[in-house]
Amino acid sequence: MHACVIHAAGDLRVEEFTPSAPGPGEVAVAVAFGGICGSDLHYYRHGRVGDFTVREPMVLGHEIVGHVSALGPGADGPPAGTPVAVHPATPCDQCAECGAGRRNVCAGTRYLGSAARTPHVQGGFAQHVTVPDAQIRVLPPHLDLRRAVLAEPLSVALHAVRRAGDVRGKRVLVTGAGPIGCLVTAVLRHEGAAGIVVSDLMETPLRIAKACGATGTVQVGAEDDAWDTSFDVAVEASGAPAGLRTCVERTRRGGTVVLLGLLPPGEVPLLGNITVTRELELRGAFRFDTEFDEAIGLLAGGLPVDAVVTHTFALSDTRAAFDIAHDRTVASKVLLDLAHA
The missing domain is CATH 3.40.50.720 (NAD(P)-binding Rossmann-like Domain)
Structure with a gap:
């Protein structure tokens, strides 16, 4: 399998990796598409986003959709082959902010593809990812994956x-x-x-x-x-x-x-x-929480946002995809097709 890994500013590589089997309560997802976010571009060009600096190799990406490939022991998830989106955040659910319904500002949150903490949280620009079952969202059958990949930025x-x-x-x-x-x-x-x-x-x-x-x-x-x-x-x-x-x-x-x-x-x-x-x-306004489910509903309902997606690249063309995504004279949301290395 392959993944898109940032090592330092300007040092972006497509590397081989061996995905781990899902553990208890986890779901493995074969990723179909990933959307390149502004934060991914900042990591690529500057090695940091705001105050979050890359200190070790990190798989980028937090806007991902795909299909369930396997369930870990005791996982509460849909059967293999089900199209899903992945909510990128795992708050601690124990702090004062989580208790007050503001899980998006939880200091202990693990967020896919983020250098906010060390070790960094590995992201979703990989052909397979494994996440807790609570992060899985089943997609409506008529919602195209290329459109569903906008669920995360729409939630923001x-x-x-x-x-x-x-x-x-x-x-x-x-x-x-x-x-x-x-x-x-x-x-x-x-x-x-x-x-x-x-x-x-x-x-x-x-x-x-x-x-x-x-x-x-x-x-x-x-x-x-x-x-x-x-x-x-x-x-x-x-x-x-x-x-x-x-x-x-x-x-x-x-x-x-x-x-x-x-x-x-x-x-x-x-x-x-x-x-x-x-x-x-x-x-x-920082990230989101329950808005993810509303975003999926709006996308399924036809919210007019298709113009936002302008380009799609195979994973092997990741560097070209990132360079195009940075060129705002021609591109808006650029997708990686992770099903094709």
Whole structure:
């Protein structure tokens, strides 16, 4: 079998491995597709994501779907051959945060393909993975696997919109039209936002945002910038300090700014006086929890997000896939076909 392994910044390899048999309470999955996330790209290009640094070889990937291949002793799972998605998180279920229903910020969470802890948690860009049975989600029979692979990033988008509160009838700004920003746009449209303006530096991501439900777009730096001067809610999905500045500047008094994109490590500028005098609410949004099941339902129900997936590569072409995924002039969500090494 083969897997996509990061060793250090720029050192990405497709390596052979021998999958282990599922133990008690575990399910083995033959992975069909994996979606390359922005965090995977950061590990590839910089060897880190925010404050999480690669210190040992790690299989990347946490957006995966496939078919059950085997059940371990006592596992509560579907029979072999069943199409499934894999929830990438295993919270501790014992800390105060888990007890308060905020398992997504559990400090003890094990998350597929994450260097947040050492030893790192190995990820899902492998032809076979073994996970606890609680992470398995059976997919509706009519949901195509290429579409189902969006369940994880769509869950991130759902959680971010939930953090914003009720968006019905509100004007919302989304900075950053990467895959997450476009999925946030689709969720906002589904939740009844009255207007959704998406900003980005590139033309191609903005076209995808339009297909996902944006009512207006702004190409940053273009001479015909058509900004609405005041938004009720802003979602920062770019992970860029300039995006955060834009959100704070263009949110109305008493409005809400949701910080979703991971900013560069260390301190970043913040328009503190505007935040204070407008009484803005700044809310972080990190990963997700139960939204994963809702995301699968929305995908099965036809949420218009197909434009987000732009490319598919065989596992053997992993480096090319990552390079294309980084080129935002042509790509949005890039998939690895892990069934073909």
